[in-house]
Amino acid sequence: MSVGMKIEEFIKKSKAIKLSSRQKTQMREKILLYIKNNPEIKTDLIRHKKTEVTTASWSKLFLNYKFNYSYIMPIAIIIAVIFGGGVSFAAENSLPGDTLYPIKTGINEEVRGWIALSDEAEAKWQYRLAERRLEEAEEIAVNSELKEEVRLNIENNFEKHNEKIELLIAELESKDKLNAAVDLNSRLESSLKAHEQILLKLGQESDDENEEEQVNSVAAKVRLKISKAAKRRSEIEAKTSAETSINPNIKEATAGAMTAAENKLQEVKTFIEESKNRVNENVSAKAEAKFNSAIEVMAEANTEMEEEHYGEAFNLYHKASRLAQEAKLIVEASRNMNLEININGNHDDANEDETKEQDEENKDGNYDANGSINIELSL
Secondary structure, eight states, X not given: OOHXXXXXXXXXXXXXXXXXXXXXXXXXXXHHHHHHHOOEEEOTTOEETTEEOOEEEHHHHHHHSOOOHHXXXXXXXXXXXXXXXXXXXXXXXXXXXXXXXXXXIIIIHHHHHHTOOSHHHHHHHHHHHHHHHHHHHHHHHHTTOOOHHHHHHHHHHHHHHHHHHHHHHHHHHHTTOHHHHHHHHHHHHHHHHHHHHHHHHHHHHOSOHHHHHHHHHHHHHHHHHHHHHHHHHHHHHHHHHHTTTTOTXXXXXXXXXXXXXXXXXXXXXXXXXXXXXXXXXXXXXXXXXHHHHHHHHHHHHHHHHHTTOHHHHHHHHHHHHHHHHHHHHHHHHHHHHSXXXXXXXXXXXXXXXXXXXXXXXXXXXXXXOTTOEEEEEOO
16 A cells, blocks of 8 residues: 555544543643643644745644645644654553554554564564554553453554464465564564463452452463464464475575564673672572574474474574573563563464363463463562
C-alpha cells in the first residue's frame, strides 16, 4: 500500500473515532492545559502568502488562517505525532479505558506503522504491538483494575496483531526469507512464554477472584499462541533440514543465521553484565546458566556448519539465538517487574497432540510442562 493510500485510509479511520461527552471534556481540558503551559508555538514550517512565520500565539494561528477542518485536522494530528505533539506524547502512557488510549492505538501506532515499508519491518512492528497489549494488561493487573470490558479489548487487539504476525511470517517463508521468518517466530515464542507466566503470577497474587479470572483469561490466550508459535517453528525447521540438498539458498541463509546468532550472543552478554548491579545473584546465575546453554548450542552449530550440514546448522544457530533471548528475558523480568522467572523447555520435541494434551492438563495455570516458566516474587 502506498503512503498516499495509507494517509487516505488513516483519514477515514480518524473520522470514525468517537469519544463520549466525558472523554471530550477531559480531552479539551488536557489540550487547554497544554496550550496554557506552552503559550508560544514555533511554526517555521508554515507559510502564508510567501511570509514565513517564526512564532505565534495559538489564538493568532487559528484566527489568521482559514482552515477547512474536515481536511486539516487529520493532517494536523499526523504532524503532531511526527513532531512530538504533547497530546500524542501523553497518549503513549495511556492504558485501555483511558481518554487518550484511542490516540495511542488509532493514531500514534498507525502512523508509526507507516514507516514499516518491508515485510520484515511490518512483522517486527506487529510483534511489538502484541507485546504492548500484554504489557498494558500486566500494568493494569498490578493495580488490580483489569475488568472484563478492558480484558476483552486487550484480547481482541492482541488477537488481531497475532493474526497479522502469522500472515507475515508465512509471507516471509514463501519468499524464502527463512532467517527473518524463524527469527521473528522465535522471538515471539520466547516473549509470549514470559508474558504468560507473569500474567499467571499476577493473577495468583490478586485478592480479587474476578481480577484473577480476567488475568488468567488473557494468559490462556497467550498460551494458545505459544503452542502455535512452537508448532510453526518446528515445521519450518523440519522443512529446512529436509531441503538441505535441494535448496540453493540454504548455505547463504545459514551464514546469515550464524552472523545473527553471534550478534545476539554478544548483545545479551553485554546486557547481562551491565545488569548485574540491578538484579540479585540468583537472577544473574539463572541468566548466565541459560546463556551458557546458548554458547554450547552455538558450538554445535559451528561444527555442523564446518561439515556442511547447513540445514542442521541453520536450526542450531536460531536455537542459540532463542536461548540467549530467554536469558535476556530472565533479567528483564527482574529489572522491570521485580519477578524471578526461569524459562524451562522450548517445545523442540513436542508434537501437536502432546501440546494439546499439555494445554488441557495445565489449563488451571499450575504446571511445569514443556515450555513453562516458574516464577517467584523477589522480596
